Amino acid sequence: MRQMILMIDGVADGLNAKTGINLLRYQPEQVAAAIDRAPGAATCGERYGIGGSVPVITGLDQAPPADTFVLAVAPAGGRIPVPWRPTILEAIGRGMDILSGMHQFLCDDAEFAAAAAAAGVKLIDVRRNNARTVARRKGIDPRCLRIHTVGHDCNCGKMVVSLELARALTRAGHDAKFAPTGQTGIMIEGDGCPIDCVVADFINGAAEQLVLDHQHHSILLVEGQGSITHPMYSSVTLGLLHGCLPDGLILCYRMGRTHHTNIDVACRPLAELRELYTTLGSVHYPCKVIAVGANTMGFCDAEARSECERVEAEMGLPTVDIVRHGPARLIEAVLALKRELGK
């Protein structure tokens, strides 16, 4: 089992640490430490509210034994933060593999490539892909129930809902599989498709291929990306929606968020999003929104409860925060759809 050092330095300056946070959440036994130079916390539990006693360190000289150095943030555009270069080179020099989900590939960087060759370590770019298949709409197994998470924004909980739900369904005895489409999910699950790094003409085809690869499972939870209304990423969102041919959608959102991540444009209301996703998703194959996944992080239990009740009443759909309230009602919604479709 790998032992990872998570590079999360700069979060205090606005870097998005979702990769690190979710590795702490889902693979805590594989995380040795997190590097974060902002002062004030000795453990990840204190600093990020997750990760318990995993130490926060300020440099590799303090690192416990580990074999993998992870660039554990997700900045818009996916560039490797320039101030990190010396630390990455130091990790290579210490004999660690480097794991990255950036658009800017480690392998294409002459300095990193040379250092890695000299040290005999691997540079692992999880977004690198060779997807060159257009969608064909052939060979789709009608028995596999496909559930797809969509959202009002990026970074609002689609991966967490997909993954938690797949695990919960599996625990309940169903043959369910999480199909990741982003860097963090791929790092956790060990397979999947880095859809946002696929060449445009092949996005829909790559999503279809993900289904073809895993449809021997009876329930597939395909992670969504971005939002159909996100000015930066809507193309990725639609390619997934059309390519993975979902039977059911779970509409995810972050409580209290009013504007899209990284851009000063308002998010659209959930009712409008439900209409957009249903209309577009059903153009050739019928699909519907079966539940709402609320991400209530940062609010208290009472606030979260009242928010979910409000949205549930407004949308007429089961609305829960899967982390806070558990998966039961989402499982129920999925199994109800499974029965309805006779799958």
Next chain:
Amino acid sequence: MRQMILMIDGVADGLNAKTGINLLRYQPEQVAAAIDRAPGAATCGERYGIGGSVPVITGLDQAPPADTFVLAVAPAGGRIPVPWRPTILEAIGRGMDILSGMHQFLCDDAEFAAAAAAAGVKLIDVRRNNARTVARRKGIDPRCLRIHTVGHDCNCGKMVVSLELARALTRAGHDAKFAPTGQTGIMIEGDGCPIDCVVADFINGAAEQLVLDHQHHSILLVEGQGSITHPMYSSVTLGLLHGCLPDGLILCYRMGRTHHTNIDVACRPLAELRELYTTLGSVHYPCKVIAVGANTMGFCDAEARSECERVEAEMGLPTVDIVRHGPARLIEAVLALKRELGK
């Protein structure tokens, strides 16, 4: 001025020759010959109904003097047809540059690269790009009128409408510019963005950049790609629609076509498409469909006339085939929108 040999061999077997056809239409003075081994025609005029006396030849041994060999077809997936390899190598050996719009890059092919280096010729992959900018919605000039062609399918006339309309507006004294987004348009115009070969996360950003690069013109005609309902390419279509922030849309379709190109899925009705494009296009910035561009190729004048009248009545929008009926009514629709928006 370059002199091109268009490789169109295999059209009789179903290869899509739109690149060749449009080079014949818009740059006839630069086309020396077309290679097409199907028997029965001596000129492009006879074979394709366009290109007049440009000879159809069966091999480079019959070719008139030329400096550029063009892979002038657009197959789904963009692979270089394998049977063409010897002819491409022969063209390189004869000292010709190779111009390609395929996804499979000539430059990445060791055999072509070595041959080109030995012969001192260029391998020009127009789809190769380095777009790495996300959309920002900043710096958009409100004075530039952005018109975007959208369609019920790919290969239905969006490029022709964009290009013809830009030329006609220019002839009428307006400062208009065709902004190509596909291989054929880029070959004709000499600039543009090969949007379907951009990495997924940067599609919307690349479309926005195309606007930023050309918005000093008062009217921009941004070529659309695919269709919002095309199972293979809808992601590209939406990225363009959101990225180029159109004021007005021209909805293009091919008369008589009932199913999407390259896939057995029905096209949607024009009224539904208008609704989809308007709703999605207007999520953050208001846009509307201002006209319908009918592609009536293969029908007689009376059929075309009656089709356009029918669609015009149904849609309540000016409906013309710009090639057959001229640009006057589309110009009118564009200028009416320009006045309405005070641009």
